[in-house]
Amino acid sequence: MNNDSSWRALAESLYREFEALPAGARIPTHRQLVARFGxxxxTVSRALTSLNRQGLIESRPGAGSFRCAARPSLPHVDTGWQDAALGITPGTGVDLIPLRHHDASALGATLSSPGTDVVDLNGGYLHPDLQPLDLLSKALGKVGRRTEAWERPEAAGLPELRxxxxxxxGGGLARHDVLITSGxxxxxxxxxxxIAGPGDPVIVETPTYPGILAAAQGAGLRVVPVPMDHEGIQPGHLERALVQTGARLVVVQPxxxxxxxxxxxxxxxxxxxxLAIRHGAFLVEDDFARYxxxxDAAPLARPLIEKDSAGVxxxxxxxxxxxxPxxxxxxxxxxGPVMARLRAAHMVDTMFVPAVLQHTALDVLAGPSWPRAVRVLSAALTQRRAATVEAIRQNLPMGTFTHQPRGGYHLWIQIPPGTSDRDLALRALQLGVSVTPGSNYSSTGGATDRLRISYVAAPSAADAAAGVRRLGLAIAERG
Known part of the structure; x- marks a missing residue:
């Protein structure tokens, strides 16, 4: 072990070795471990410090390090009472306010880490090989040496970043129109x-991102799904939903x-x-995929906010x-006043985003290397999409998908009729590939005839294609 970054591997090896020792047993000296492992x-110091913090070993000045005595087990704690205490009683009467519901199961699925032998076609964050790590590391190192990076920032965010x-x-926005949040x-x-209160309706696209559904449930809002077409939420259906529900909040990903x-x-x-202006509703534009x-994409439409003359x-x-990530x-x-409301709520919830993170982001974004990083990522995403689409054509049934987005990081594919999306996702996982069942994107959680395939979390385009081949085997088995 000649690389200092190997301390974690050394710590794991030593943990297994020292765990078998009796309490009070002396462990090898620092010098002995250096010679033994090369x-x-x-590296040895960091590994031993880690084991010390975990309570496995203890250091006695002048005597050496020893295996700690086993910690006494905690008595059984009966937490059954918490179910009742955590239940929120909405009150009495005919019109009960819906309970706030914190269900992160579908959202959490996108953060799960499959085993090393599993191809990840589920994750929504860039594989480290796609991330501009050199750019980020240099920015963080440079920023960390500045005293202003450790000063308390303005609650709304760094003025320069805003x-x-x-x-x-765009849209003629100014600094005071922007608030910095933690993602x-x-x-x-x-x-x-x-913006909305418990029990209020919120209109969303269907299907939609699980994080939107989870946030709505956490706020106690009543989700109203509206159908989409190839350009997103359909205006006719949206207008009917606005009239019928009186909703004052619509969330879209344009x-x-x-x-x-x-x-x-x-x-x-x-x-x-x-429509939003006519009905006095706020239109939340989640522009997560702009970069x-x-x-091979056609020029994107400018953000919705550029077309807004009323502050909706x-x-x-x-x-x-x-x-x-x-x-x-x-x-x-x-x-308008909505920003004052958002700033106040943000201060209550978070107070402010750490200055060091904001300064790092600003250093990356305002530097000359950012446009190049976006171009490099664009080329890599194009390559991965092409490889994944070709693998789908070769290994999955005809008619699996009809839309090939020229942006983003995912494909929305159709599975054979009568196939359970969750069962298929489970069988695919058993065959070594992780995909996302379409029901995770449904406001009701009901079964769908869809899967989502992400091609950015796998190590390479070849790995993404290999994952599609494994998915093909899972579909063939169920056929």
């Missing part, structure tokens, strides 16, 4: 519970929608904004998807 002194986002989003999911949750990949054109966008355009659009611009930075933009 590791650097730093300036950048205001210019990037797109936090922005969705904040927007829903700040660009490479998750999971369908649908993208709104200019005319559709104008129709939606006009995930492929090289609340725009969410996430920076996490094109960078790293750890750069949890998003901007929420809007005009």
């Amino acid at each position: 590791a650097s002194a730093t 300036d950048w986002l205001a210019t990037e989003i 797109g999911q936090a922005a969705l949750s904040l927007t829903m519970h700040a 660009t490479f929608q998750n999971p369908t990949g649908a993208t709104q054109g200019e005319e559709r966008q104008r129709e939606l904004v006009d 995930l355009t492929h090289t 659009v609340v725009h969410i611009r996430s920076l996490t998807k094109p960078t790293s 750890n750069l949890r930075i998003a901007g929420v933009a809007g005009r």
Whole structure:
């Protein structure tokens, strides 16, 4: 072991060895471990420090290190009372307010980490090989040495970062029209519970991103699903839902929608904004995929907020998807009193986003390397999509999918009639590939005839294609 980064592997090996020792047994000295493993002194020190923190060993000054005595087991704790205590009683009367419901099962599925022998066609974040890690690392290292990175930032966010986002989003926005949040999911949750109250209806696309459904349930909102076509939510159905429910909140993903990949054109966008203005409803624009355009994509329509003359659009611009799951930075933009409401709710929930993270994001975005990083990612996504589509054509039944989005990171595919999406996903996992059942994107959770395939979490385009072949075997078995 000659690489200092191997300390974790060494710690795991030593844990297994020392765990078998009796309490009080002396463990080898630091020098003995260096000689035995051929590791650097730093590597051994970090491994031993980790075991010490875990309570496996203890250091006695002047005597050495020893196996700790086994910790006494905790007495059984009866937590059955918590079910009743955590239940929220909405009150009495005819019109009961729906319970706030924190169900993260579908959302959490997108964060699950399959085993090393499983091809991940489920995850929604870039594989490390696709992330601009050099750019992020250099920015964080540079920022970390600045004293202002450790000062308390303004609650609304760094002024310079808000300036950048205001210019990037467009629509004549200014600094005071932008709020910095801890990623797109936090922005969705904040927007829903700040604008609407428990029991209020919220209109969503169907199918839709599980994080939107989870945020709505967490805010106690009543989800009203509205059908989509190849350009997203359908205006006619949306207008009927607005009239029938009196909803004052609509949430859409206008660009490479998750999971369908649908993208709104200019005319559709104008129709939606006009409807929102006519009915006095806020239109939340979750623009999560703006920087995930492929090289063969047609020019995208500008954001909905550019077509808004009445302050109905609340725009969410996430920076996490094109960078790293750890750069949890998003901007929420809007005009008028709604921003005061959002800023107040954000302060109550979070107070502020850490300055060091905001400075890192700003250093990346405002630097000369950011446009190149976006182009590199665009080319890689195009290659992965092409390889995945070709594998689908060769290994899955005809008619599996009809839409090939020129952006985003996923494909929405159809499975054979009479096949359970969840059963198929489970069988696919047994064969070594993780995919997402379409029912995760349904507001009712009911079975669908769809699966979502993501091609960015696998190590390479070849791995994504191999995963599709395994999925083909799972489908063939059920045929």
